Amino acid sequence: MPNMSLEKVKIPEQEPDVRNKNFDEVSLGYTKEQAMEEATRCLNCRHQPCKQGCPVGVPIPEFISEVAKGNFEEAYAIITKENALPAICGRVCPQENQCEGKCVRAIKGESVGIGRLERFVADYHRDHGQKTNIKIEKNGKKVAVVGSGPAGITCAGELAKRGYDVTVFEALHKTGGVLSYGIPEFRLPKALVQQEVDGVAQMGVDFQTNVVVGRSITIDELQEQGYEAIFVGSGAGLPRFQGIPGENLNGVYAANEFLTRVNLMKGYEFPNHPTPVKISDTVCVIGAGNVAMDAARTAKRLGAKEVYIVYRRGAEEVPARAEEVHHAKEEGIIFKLLTNPVKIEGEDGWVKSMECVEMELGEPDDSGRRRPVVKEGSNFTIETGTVIVSIGQSPNPLIRQTTPGLDTQKWGGIIVEEETMKTSKDGVYAGGDVVTGAATVILAMGAGKTAAQAIDEALKKEDR
Template identity: 80%
Template sequence: MPNMSNKKVEMPSQEPEIRATNFKEVALGYTKEMAQEEAARCLNCKKPRCVDGCPVNVPIPHFIQEVVNGDFEKAYEIITTENALPAICGRVCPQENQCEGKCIRGIKGESVAIGRLERFVADYHRDHGKPTETKIEKNGKKVAIVGSGPSGISCAGELAKRGYDVTVFEALHKTGGVLSYGIPEFRLPKDLVQAEIDGVADLGVKFETNVVVGRSITIDELQESGYDAVFVGAGAGLPRFQGIPGENLDGVYAANEFLTRVNLMKGYEFPKHPTPVKVADTVCVVGAGNVAMDAARTAKRLGAKNVYIVYRRSDAEIPARAEEVHHAKEEGIIFKLLTNPVAVHGDNGSVKALECVEMELGEPDASGRRRPIAKEGTNFTIDCGTVVIAIGQSPNPLIRQTTPGLDCQKWGGIIVEEETNHTSKEGVWAGGDVVTGAATVILAMGAGKKAAKAIDEKLSGE
């Protein structure tokens, strides 16, 4: 029978006071019974707007109906016709702004928990599914993928299914891109990331790590060595700083360095893993996006007693997902809103305090958000020993500096054709954060899929 409840089935999670002390996953997932109860809330709309809201066009009502029927393997098959990384997307996609944001049930209550159901199906398959052999006929064409993050993995998987010989070049020693180095273990377990990447490798995709394209080898050299197409999905790993005094003091981190030390290099298990991360009793995280929430919650788990989010706008303008903000507040993160840093003060070369000024909101700026304006005479300091700057990233300049004929934006993003993701350089496509700047996993995956389709059409002559 349909479940007409206006509320989602609640997902179990660790209690805040417990989870703030460990790196285990916060949300514990649905049981079979919970998943079927939630799936029964789907109205099976004739015109499913949820699919329109999904950047990779997963047939959402079809997989949900199979969950209702109890055929979780069939549900997995349906999802993976369009999405190669369902366990990841079920955890980190901003469903509230995409598929769930379009759900009809959300008009007079809460939308169907599409993300939680996707996660359940993927986890069930990983625990219970039987391996299947995929026989793919090769077409003799070679494609190079730069970067093993969401856009690169998505593009690689799509092309491998079409018979291409695909090699992914990853600059780091571990595949996964931002999925491995950027998102904490408590939000996205790394064994799960590896399992999904292994699924792409099972399609015949080859991975070469420790290859910095633009340094180890250039895009021109990839083309000269016989690759028929190149897709650039190198992400946005270059941190931005505010340019305030004291940002070079010991104890100031860029958020991606801080998170990489912890997530990829297991800094939370020092000295078992030899990557120390300096976390003082009081930590200030500058910014309020998802990366800032990840950094703040990580600092808490590393033993910081007081962790501040320092953000120059108000609560209404916080760009992070509502769920991440909610979890941060539950875990005791302190929000210093309408506050902007103006200097980092030090003692003997190390961070001692963060000087801030109070802000007020003026008229909307080009982004549509009200512009923050400093209030004169309101400077104050927060005594702290660690500062993490999480105000955004841009693409690393290495590829654009070593690739003649590749047109880029002033801020560094590669310019592509909207319909195909082809760049100004013949035979080179690009997508994900290296084009848009830091965005979401699923949007990067959508760009990878779009580029794969365009590459296939070009190389197959269709």
């Protein structure tokens, strides 16, 4: 009989006042007993709506059924047929909008903790699973992948399984893309990202770091070198700014730069790692998406006494995951909603304060969200020495500027056919944030998987 408890089995977490001073993982994960108990809440529905909510099509009820029986390795085998990065997805996927959002148990009470169970299974396998030697028959064809983030890793792994010689070109000195530079250690340990990348490398994928495609080498040159298909998964790392006075002052960071210094360059371990990250007692983060939450929670851990999330819309419109907002509030992050910065004031070249205005919500705009309107005469100032701008990112223009015949959107995203991820340029495919703009890890993985399938079909067709 299924466990009919209306609530998920509680997951152990570090206490807020302890964790907001360290970079260890916030959530401690389920024990075997907790995972098995949570798994018994699954009703094993005939229609499997949860599976339809998963961008990579994991057979969710099947793996949960194995967890309930204590067959954790069988559960891992089921998940990894469709998802190459379960330890990552279990931690950072917005399950509430995807698989768990469609769970029948959510009609009355809480959905089954699908993400928590996926994480448990992946962690259990890492600690107890047998290493298997993967034997893959090579087909003699070369494919290049640009970027080693979630889209690139997934595409590379799927193609390697099918026998292709895959080379991944990564611009940074470390693989993992946004998983390494963007998501903090306390949400996604970097050792875990490395293990997932190592798993793909064991399939024969060659990772070349410090190669900036569009500068070190162009797409056309890769084609000249005999790569029969190229997948571009270079992400969206170019920050946007508001265009307000004072954004060029010292003490103003783009969220990407701030998080890269801390995560990739180990700024949180200064001086053991030579990456200084200067922050003041009061920090203002502009924006309220997941990246803004990551930046705010990171600033708190680096010693800031007061950290503000400054966002021009209301609580209903906050785009970050509910779990991230909940964790941020628990850790003492202060939310200044319906507030918009208009000017950053400086002294001797450094940030001194930020002038803001209060907003009120008017009629809905094109996005369906109510448009914020300035309250006249509501200007006020926040004394701060650090401002972190987190209002979105777009793709780096290098690839589109150096690749003739590649059609892109006005804002810089590469245009693709949705069913195949094929671009306007022969033999070139693209997916993830470089196509959609900043989105989720699992959507990028879904794009990488779709592209790999399409590349395989196209290259097989050429052989006929």
